[in-house]
Each structure stands twice: as structure tokens, then as C-alpha cells.
Amino acid sequence: MNANMSYLDGNAAGGELSKIFNLDLTAAEGQCANCGATRRFADAHLYVDCPGLIARCASCDHVLLRLVNTGKRAFLDLRGMAFLKLST
């Protein structure tokens, strides 16, 4: 597996994100703030070989989400997403 094939998909972040949102976000549609593609969060490319999680747009590779959880505090950067649509 080469370096640019080291990602998983947004689905694999479902458990970790549920710790923060108390919801399963994998089926939620989100819009990339860079290219405007609107896709399911499960489709995003997820990088886990880093301190935390990074999700990138499957269309343009823009960073959608960064999450670092130290156990005591979670740092969440969502500026790469224009919106996230949840069916409540």
C-alpha cells in the first residue's frame, strides 16, 4: 500500500465522532467548503496515521475535519465544511 493509499473512509470515524456529538454522523451529508461537493460523511477520506483524525473531501482532497482527542479535551476543527445536514 503506498502512501497516498493510506486512508480509510469517514465511516471509520463514526465511533470517535459519536463521543462528541452523541450521534452517528456517517450518513449525514456535508458540503466541502472548498469545492462545494455535497457528499455523505462516510464517503470522506479518513487519515488516522496522525495525532487524531483528519477527514478530507473525496472529490478535491480539501481538509473537512480535524479531531484530536487527548482524553481530557477534544479539539475539533470543522472549518472545511460549509454545512453538515443531519436528519433528526
Added chain:
Amino acid sequence: MAGTEVLGRVTWRTGKVVSLRDETSTARTIAIEVRDWPGHVAGQHVDVRLTAPDGYSAVRSYSIASAPNSDRRIEITVERLEDGEVSPYLTQEVAIGDELDLRGPIGGWFVWHVDQTEPIQLIAGGSGIVPLMAIIRSRLASASNARFRLLYSLREPAAAFYKDELQAISIRGESVILSYAFTRITPKDWPRPASRIDAALLSENVWPSHLSPTCYVCGPTSFVEHVAGLLIAAGMDRGRIRTERFGSTGEHK
């Protein structure tokens, strides 16, 4: 619509190992009883957490292999990664009666609901068969008439999971059409030399795009990218291709 709990609450639960079954020399199916299991949808996964005596913990995601049922029991099939932190324990050391911390079920997109009526194309690479097996089992356990095909890509015949069950499905000739592709070693007298899935093999073994199947592709990242690219080149609608990638790096604690 059935199973609309896609945004359900996800919590840690304790499960008890109730049976173990080897699928191959490196993979094992673990049946786990979870007293407060809320039920799942075929295709979902669970996170398994192992905690060492010093408090260090590691979490890995494993697809659920069993069909949704009412007996508060799930099965996962774990492939051993030699440099893994969790899979060697789950495939070699865990014993019946042991307790495991589980978070889930998780996943609202890579799932198949029994009320989906469109043709379904499943494509598995290696241990990517696991969530697709849950989907097949769910289909067979329900009254669904959806037409199913599975293309199962394997390194070699001995690497197949669920061999007897898949063979029985194939012999019964129910509406799940099975085909295999071998990438390194083929069975004796196999008509096609061992090779990666290509456009020709795909066109013979996959529903044509005009039937608008929903495609579920699961396997290592490079496999998923390769197959998804071929499907799109064959005219499949990108929006109907759902993917689940497995990595040897599935660490996120």
C-alpha cells in the same frame, strides 16, 4: 422506512464471547453476546476496545458479519495482522467467556435495508467480504426479492471466508449470484489466470449499469479505489457506489 435510526446514539457496551470459529489460518469469527444490544443494520460495524493493565487502550473497527436478529448476539470476523495491536489478541488469545468492550452499532451509509428493492452488486476484496456477508445473510433471512450479485476477489482459494455457507447459497441457486476472482493462486482448471480485477472481468460478473444497481465495494483502500474507478468507467453512477475501506492502519483511539 425500516431502520431509519441512522443517527442513533452510540455507546460503549460489554459483550461476552460465546463462540469462536476459524475461517482461515489467519481469520477467526467471534460470536459475542451483548445483553443491551439495540439491534443493527447489515453493513454496520462495531469498535472493539482492548485495555491493558497499565490503562493503555487500543480501539479498532470491525464489520459485523451476522444478519440483524433478535437474539442480542453479533458475529465479527477478524483477520490477523502480524504487526497489529488488537487482531493478534482477537484471533489467537481471546477465549469463550471473555468480556469485550464494544461501541456501536455504527454506520448509516454503508448499509443495506431489507426494503431496498433495486438490484444489489456486492464486490469484496479479501476480508472486505465481512459486511457484505452480513448483507447477504440479511437478504436471505428476509422476504426480500432484491436481485443480488457478489464478486469476491481473493488472493487464493484458501483465503475464502464462509466457504461452506457461500457454496450452499451457490448450489441452492437462490437469487444471489456468486462469482470469484483470484489474484495470486487460482483453483485447479480455473478458466482465468490469476490477476487483478479488470474491466472485462467486471463486465462479465457485475450487473450492467442500465439496471442502476446499488454497488457496495469493500476491501483494502487500493482495491476499493481500483474497483470504484472501473465501475465509474463502466457507466455506473458514482452516487450509487458505496465504499468501505479497510486499512492495516485502522487505529484511532
